[in-house]
Amino acid sequence: MRLGLAQRAVRGRGIVAVAGVVTLVAGCFLGASPVKYPGFGGQLDVADLNEDGHPDVVSCSGVLLGDGTGAFPTSKPSVPPGCGIDAATGEVDGDGHVDRVVLATEGGGRQRISLFPGDGTGGFGAEAWALGDIFPLADAVAVGDLNGDDRTDIVFETYQEGELPQGVQVLLAVDGPERFAAPVSYPDAMAPVPFSPRSLVLRDVDGDGDLDLVTVGYTIPGRPEAGWVVVSLNDGTGAFPAPTSYPVTPPGGRFTSAAVGGPAILDVDGNGTLDVVATTTHVDMAGVVTTCLAVLWGDGNGGFPPYQCLPAPSRPYGHLGEGQNTGDFDDDGHIDLLTTYGVLESDGSGGFPTLNEFGAGDDSVTADFDGDGPPDVAQSTNSGASQQAVNIFLNRM
Numbered sequence: 001m002r003l004g005l006a007q008r009a010v011r012g013r014g015i016v017a018v019a020g021v022v023t024l025v026a027g028c029f030l031g032a033s034p035v036k037y038p039g040f041g042g043q044l045d046v047a048d049l050n051e052d053g054h055p056d057v058v059s060c061s062g063v064l065l066g067d068g069t070g071a072f073p074t075s076k077p078s079v080p081p082g083c084g085i086d087a088a089t090g091e092v093d094g095d096g097h098v099d100r101v102v103l104a105t106e107g108g109g110r111q112r113i114s115l116f117p118g119d120g121t122g123g124f125g126a127e128a129w130a131l132g133d134i135f136p137l138a139d140a141v142a143v144g145d146l147n148g149d150d151r152t153d154i155v156f157e158t159y160q161e162g163e164l165p166q167g168v169q170v171l172l173a174v175d176g177p178e179r180f181a182a183p184v185s186y187p188d189a190m191a192p193v194p195f196s197p198r199s200l201v202l203r204d205v206d207g208d209g210d211l212d213l214v215t216v217g218y219t220i221p222g223r224p225e226a227g228w229v230v231v232s233l234n235d236g237t238g239a240f241p242a243p244t245s246y247p248v249t250p251p252g253g254r255f256t257s258a259a260v261g262g263p264a265i266l267d268v269d270g271n272g273t274l275d276v277v278a279t280t281t282h283v284d285m286a287g288v289v290t291t292c293l294a295v296l297w298g299d300g301n302g303g304f305p306p307y308q309c310l311p312a313p314s315r316p317y318g319h320l321g322e323g324q325n326t327g328d329f330d331d332d333g334h335i336d337l338l339t340t341y342g343v344l345e346s347d348g349s350g351g352f353p354t355l356n357e358f359g360a361g362d363d364s365v366t367a368d369f370d371g372d373g374p375p376d377v378a379q380s381t382n383s384g385a386s387q388q389a390v391n392i393f394l395n396r397m
Contacts, residue, residue: 037064039077041380041388045089045323046367047098050122055367057378058089058100059390064378065122070370070394074122081116081124086199090143092152093117093128093179100124101154103141110135113156113171115179129179131171136162138169142200144211146238147172153238154180155202155213159220160194167191168213172238189230189245194220197230199322203265205274206302210234214265216248216278218258227260227280229294233302248280248294248307257283261319266326266335268310269350273300277310279319279339291316293337293344293352311351317341323365327375329356329395338366338377358393370394 042060049056054068060083064072081087084104092099097118106112111134116124141156151173160166167188171180188195197217205212213232219225226249232240248260261279268275276296283289293312296304318341325338334346340361344352358364361379369376374395382388 035070035392035394037072037075037390037392039388040064040075040390041382042362043083043087043323044321044363044365044378044380044390045087046365046378047089049098049118049120051097051120054371055369056122057365057390057392059083059380060087061388063122064390066369068371070376070392072392076122081114081127085111085138086140088141088143088154090152091118092143092154092173094151096120101141101143103138103156106132109137111137113138113141113154131180131183134158134164136160136164136166139217140197140200140215142202142213144202146170146202146211146234148210148236149173155200157188157197157200157215159196159217161191165191166194168215168232168240168243170238170240184239186232186240187243188215188232189243190219190228195228195230196220198260199262201263201265201322203274205231205265205276205298206233207273207300208234208236210236212302213240213243214263214276216260216263218260225255225258225282227258227278227282227294229260229263229276229278229296229307231276231296231302231304244304246296246304246307248278248292248296250282250284250290250292253284255282255284259319261321261339262325263322264320264325264337268295268335268346269297270348273298276304277320277337279317281319293317295350311347311353312344313353313355315355317344317355317357318360318364321363321365323363324367325365327366329366329375331374338364340364340379343377358391361391 040059045058054066057064062077065074084102087102097120100116112132114127115129146153154171165185168186169183197215202211215230229246232243259281264277280292292309294307318339334348337344342357345354364379366375377393
């Protein structure tokens with residue numbers, strides 16, 4: 001039930017205990033043992049797997065089928081195919097069911113991308129297609145219609161030179177039993193420096209109607225580590241010929257490690273163009289940790305100036321996941337950010353100074369799980385194989 005504005009102001013912000021249930025106010029999230037699902041964890045995605053009109057949760061260790069009230073009475077632990085190194089969910093094979101594409105190791109220092117078709121009831125069938133013997137290794141995969149032919153294509157990214165060049169690899173869907181054409185390679189604007197992509201997100205950032213590719217990642221160990229965002233604009237045919245790389249690394253010094261999360265793609269400053277936000281953490285040679293909520297301000301044509309750090313809490317606030325990570329959680333008309341720790345609330349002027357904290361997690365995604373309008377949250381935690389769980393936080397705005 002939504003609270004009126006006056007009621008919401010009276011209740012204020014903070015964490016309130018109500019009959020043993022933890023309530024975070026503004027957005028108001030309920031989290032308790034009845035909405036904790038043990039045995040599920042890792043990378044999360046949201047899709048309507050059983051075609052009942054309610055969002056379901058896909059985890060690395062099974063699926064949770066929502067009933068539209070915020071509960072997940074039907075759970076399928078240990079449902080293959082899991083996550084592998086990375087995975088993407090979408091309707092890929094043209095039968096109308098949600099499928100799963102998984103990037104995984106196949107032995108001998110090689111990798112394999114596999115398609116597992118959805119059955120429309122919440123499960124996935126046996127491997128129906130695969131591209132094996134991938135070398136050099138890849139770290140991330142995504143799916144979407146890249147060339148506007150109403151078929152779902154696959155894109156993955158390799159992080160160093162090998163039998164495939166370092167960079168973006170595109171598999172366009174084709175008719176016939178082969179399903180996809182041979183991979184076509186495009187640069188990542190980072191070679192020859194090995195670059196580990198942590199996530200790939202497809203979004204139209206230049207307003208031309210085609211899905212562009214936004215990658216976040218970092219240079220791999222053995223070199224001064226640095227975080228980067230790479231924007232690859234689609235020319236409309238599924239080709240990405242001219243990527244641009246943007247450092248999101250503190251100036252000066254050398255870094256022993258870097259972690260980059262996201263991206264979140266949203267209009268931060270309200271000027272009608274999409275911006276790119278990433279969470280970054282760098283550790284320098286002296287052990288000093290620097291965090292930044294980095295923004296690349298979009299010009300509407302796919303260009304971005306050097307990054308800036310947005311106002312954000314001084315205490316740890318986690319990292320952005322690559323799934324659905326934005327929403328107006330507190331119903332104030334401003335789009336907020338969902339991290340692995342909670343919700344970073346927008347102040348409406350380009351800052352995210354307030355954290356509504358759930359506690360540390362591995363991944364978080366948002367959807368309206370109970371059908372009441374405000375966005376809810378699924379968070380995965382993993383303090384050991386026997387302790388992993390998915391926690392559902394319902395927004396009671």
